[in-house]
Each structure stands twice: as structure tokens, then as C-alpha cells.
Amino acid sequence: MDPIRNPFAPGAGSPPPELAGRDEIISAAEIALQRVLIGRHNKSQIMLGLRGTGKTVLLNKIGQLAESHDHLISFIEAPENRSLTDLLYPKIHQVLRKLSMVENAKAKAHEASRALRSFASVFKISMGDVSLSVDPEPGVADSGILEFDLGDLFVRVGETAKMAGKAWTLLIDEVQYLSTGDLSALIVSIHRMNQKQLPVIFFGAGFPQIAALAGDAKSYAERLFDYPPVGPLDDAAAFAAVRQPIEDEGETISNEALEEIVLRTEGYPYFIQEWGYQAWNVANNSPIDKGDIEAASSLALKRLDEGFFRVRFDRLSPKEREYVIAMANVGSRGPYRSSDVADRLGESTQKLGPRRAKIIRKGMIYSQAHGDIDFTVPMFADYLKRTSIKP
Ligand SMILES: Nc1ncnc2c1ncn2[C@@H]1O[C@H](COP(=O)(O)OP(=O)(O)OP(=O)(O)O)[C@@H](O)[C@H]1O
Ligand SMILES: [Mg+2]
Incomplete structure (x- = not known):
């Protein structure tokens, strides 16, 4: 559909067309x-x-x-x-x-x-x-x-x-x-x-x-x-975040397509904007359907891999990259035990402490409970698996 009228706003701090769930x-x-x-x-x-x-x-x-x-x-x-x-x-x-x-x-x-x-x-x-x-x-x-x-x-x-x-x-x-x-x-x-x-x-x-x-x-x-948590949107809010802007433009989207977007994005607002944006451009006309989301997904992932995920990975030194890749190898969802990551790397947790601290300072990972570690970017482990981990 007409890219000029595309209502979605993937970006940093860019106001979404529908501020859903907040x-x-x-x-x-x-x-x-x-x-x-x-x-x-x-x-x-x-x-x-x-x-x-x-x-x-x-x-x-x-x-x-x-x-x-x-x-x-x-x-x-x-x-x-x-x-x-x-x-x-x-x-x-x-x-x-x-x-x-x-x-x-x-x-x-x-x-x-x-x-x-x-x-x-x-x-x-x-x-x-x-x-x-x-x-x-x-x-x-x-x-x-x-x-x-x-x-x-x-x-x-x-x-x-x-x-x-x-x-x-x-x-x-x-x-x-x-x-x-x-x-x-x-x-x-x-x-x-x-x-x-x-x-x-x-x-x-x-x-x-x-x-x-x-x-x-x-x-x-x-x-x-x-401390209000600002997390992924629940299903109703995620649906609204996609459907409302499309309907405000006089177009429509099928329920199956909405479900597919929520599934792929897990309700994370930035991903929702990215998927909505691509889905709009891919679709020839209303209603946007599930097939359009299939096509939009590979475009959205490509954009994320080249931008959102990539810029963060690029800021890490080779040793730091090794550490986060080891995290992703432990599992695709955190939190991870620092000791499991250390085992993967064949090093002691203590020796890895400074490296872990540097990655925390760079804002790539965070630790909420003692001995635990997780990515600050949602679905980052999946990204690493797609792009950096050689079989
Ligand atoms: N409630 C919402 N519904 C739909 N989209 C949203 C919502 N909140 C934010 N977005 C979209 O999500 C994207 C990210 O928003 P924002 O930059 O505010 O996130 P952030 O938490 O500040 O991220 P970062 O930690 O990287 O700074 C933007 O494209 C924005 O339009
Ligand atoms: Mg921000």
C-alpha cells in the first residue's frame, strides 16, 4: 500500500501512531x-x-x-x-x-x-x-x-x-x-x-x-x-497498536495477520512498529493478511539485524562478543547463570567478572539478581544465533 501514508513509526523515541497498553x-x-x-x-x-x-x-x-x-x-x-x-x-x-x-x-x-x-x-x-x-x-x-x-x-x-x-x-x-x-x-x-x-x-x-x-x-x-514496568504489550494492546493506525488510514488487517504479528514480535513495541511498517508496504491492498506478514517478517528481521541489533553488537570487542555468543548458546531466553556462561567458555566465573562488567557498562547485558545475567535487548539471543554463531 502507499508507503507515503504508512502510519508506523519504528525508531528511537518516535511517538507511535497508537500509544497502546500504557x-x-x-x-x-x-x-x-x-x-x-x-x-x-x-x-x-x-x-x-x-x-x-x-x-x-x-x-x-x-x-x-x-x-x-x-x-x-x-x-x-x-x-x-x-x-x-x-x-x-x-x-x-x-x-x-x-x-x-x-x-x-x-x-x-x-x-x-x-x-x-x-x-x-x-x-x-x-x-x-x-x-x-x-x-x-x-x-x-x-x-x-x-x-x-x-x-x-x-x-x-x-x-x-x-x-x-x-x-x-x-x-x-x-x-x-x-x-x-x-x-x-x-x-x-x-x-x-x-x-x-x-x-x-x-x-x-x-x-x-x-x-x-x-x-x-x-x-x-x-x-x-x-517503579512501573514497561514491558511487552499484552495481546489486546498489541492488537490495538497495529490495528488502530491501519484503520485510522481507512484500511484493514485480518485477525490472522494480527495474531501472526503478535507471535513474531512477542508484543515488544519496537518490533511491532517494524512489523507494522513492513506489512503495510508489502500488502497490495486491504485487508493486510497472513501471507503479507510472512513476507513482511523477513524484511523486518533484515532491518533489525542490520540496525537495531547490529549497532549494539558492533560496540563490543571480540572478547565481549565471545561472551554474549556463549550466553546465546546457553539458551535462547534468559536469564542466564553467569556460571553456565563461564562453563561454555571454559573459564572461571571470577576471571570473566571484568569482561562481564564491561559489557554491563556498555548497556548490552544487565544483572538483576546475583549470579544472573540477561540481554537488555529483547530477542538478542535469536539474533546472535541467526547471524554470528557458526555451526
Ligand atoms: N505503547 C506503544 N505502542 C506501540 N508502539 C510503541 C509504544 N511505545 C513505544 N512504541 C514504539 O516503540 C519504539 C521504541 O520506543 P522508545 O524509543 O520509546 O523505546 P525505549 O524503551 O526508550 O528504547 P531504548 O531503551 O532503546 O531507548 C518506537 O518506534 C515507538 O514508536
Ligand atoms: Mg529510550
Whole structure:
């Protein structure tokens, strides 16, 4: 059918034509945002899921909702190897600038800017184009201990937002890339704002192990956050994710075809977009039927193998590749025991520890329970079996 009208949106963070199966998460977020604005307590949230499950899409959606409910928002994507302070500085600067336009909040915004200035100098943040013309405020956010100073700064921002009759939403994507120190400081700072009942809320997203990491960093993290799982879609949601966009374009798809897509994609959102996209292009006309899905599947897999899967595999060194291939050889679905992987490689678990840690840092695998390991990319073992494992 006409590729120009193809509604599907396979990509990173690209809004799907139908955001299926996430109503609960969205409505919980919307309630939280409104509660916070009127000074009621609400837990912050960290959405947990594998690659391509729709975390970024949800964070963006929540960001939009926040803006529509009178929140100022700061959206950060934590890249590997950059400090949280560098990332936060320009965002907080921007929020304070906006708040300073509100007459009531001018004085508080000025104080907060001074705290930001202290913070920037003690953490040697390169201010670049975003320089501050205020003097630092001695004794505020300048101890050099991130946990205290970030808390001071957040409290100032929260107080300013409150004076302005607004709220502040901080959104951080890829939380797993934050260093342990940054994650701890973030948790402490959110905790402090909660205690002071400031109109601030945090939404994060990242890999499933974050819940455990946050708990290790501060034992109260468990009570501070909700951790909504962002997993594969259930059958009804997966059906809707494919059918709705097609029907919105005035076309149709058969039930057998829908079932086949759900079977092949296991309900993973990114795969659903990829299959929907190919199925639309392959089909000559409505209804899209099961035969079209057969043809679409090989195209979709080819695209995934050359893109989504490949880019991640390419980032591994030869030794690291050996490790993940050994995982895939243990079985096509995780979690895997590290000891089984070690046996496959004929090495000791201990000796493989550093290698395993490097692959975790690269975001390719994660460990949720001691001694267990799994891929962060759904169906990655199948990919390795298709492409890298010689018989
Ligand atoms: N609820 C949904 N229904 C249908 N498609 C969705 C849904 N959520 C996300 N998608 C689609 O899935 C793809 C991946 O979404 P997104 O980039 O948000 O995932 P992610 O979890 O952030 O992945 P990563 O961990 O790689 O950053 C996009 O093409 C998006 O359009
Ligand atoms: Mg993402």
C-alpha cells in the first residue's frame, strides 16, 4: 500500500501512531503531576524496561502532560560517561530564567541562581554559553559534596517554583548510565524535596536493574519511588497498536495477520512498529493478511539485524562478543547463570567478572539478581544465533 501514508513509526523515541497498553502508567503520572502542583505528596517514578519497550516515548508524553499542568520541565538523557552536574546546569538555569519572569518569584529565582552559581564553581562546570551574571551565595550548594549541594540546589528550585505557583518536573532517560555517586545524590535530593513538600517530581527511565541499584545506594529509595514496568504489550494492546493506525488510514488487517504479528514480535513495541511498517508496504491492498506478514517478517528481521541489533553488537570487542555468543548458546531466553556462561567458555566465573562488567557498562547485558545475567535487548539471543554463531 502507499508507503507515503504508512502510519508506523519504528525508531528511537518516535511517538507511535497508537500509544497502546500504557493507560495505567499515563493516568498515574497525570494524577501525580496534579497532586504535586497543589502541594500533595506523590512518589516519583522510575519506569523500568528493556530496549525498545517505549520508555522514552512515555517520558516525552509525561513531559507534555507536565507542561499542560503548569509544570516547568527539564528533560535529560544521561549519556555514558558524563556527569549529572554538567547535564543539569543548563537545564536548571533555563527553569530559573522562566520562573524569574513571574513577579512573585523574582527574588527567590535570584537566590536560586546564586546557589546555581556556587554549584557550578564548586563542581567546575563549564558554563559555556550559559553563563550566570549573579554572585555565588557562600554556604549554599558549595560544600563540594554532591549529595548535599544538589539537594540545596533542588530545594531552591522547588521553593522558587512554589512561589511562582508552578511545579518542576525533572525527567531523566537512561538512568542506568548515571554513576553510583550521581544516582545517590539524585535520590537524596529528591528525598529532601519530598520532606519539604516542594512542588517537584522526578520521572526516570532505564533498565530493570535500576531498582536494585537505587536500593543499594539508599535503602529508602524503595519507598521513595514507584517503579512501573514497561514491558511487552499484552495481546489486546498489541492488537490495538497495529490495528488502530491501519484503520485510522481507512484500511484493514485480518485477525490472522494480527495474531501472526503478535507471535513474531512477542508484543515488544519496537518490533511491532517494524512489523507494522513492513506489512503495510508489502500488502497490495486491504485487508493486510497472513501471507503479507510472512513476507513482511523477513524484511523486518533484515532491518533489525542490520540496525537495531547490529549497532549494539558492533560496540563490543571480540572478547565481549565471545561472551554474549556463549550466553546465546546457553539458551535462547534468559536469564542466564553467569556460571553456565563461564562453563561454555571454559573459564572461571571470577576471571570473566571484568569482561562481564564491561559489557554491563556498555548497556548490552544487565544483572538483576546475583549470579544472573540477561540481554537488555529483547530477542538478542535469536539474533546472535541467526547471524554470528557458526555451526
Ligand atoms: N505503547 C506503544 N505502542 C506501540 N508502539 C510503541 C509504544 N511505545 C513505544 N512504541 C514504539 O516503540 C519504539 C521504541 O520506543 P522508545 O524509543 O520509546 O523505546 P525505549 O524503551 O526508550 O528504547 P531504548 O531503551 O532503546 O531507548 C518506537 O518506534 C515507538 O514508536
Ligand atoms: Mg529510550
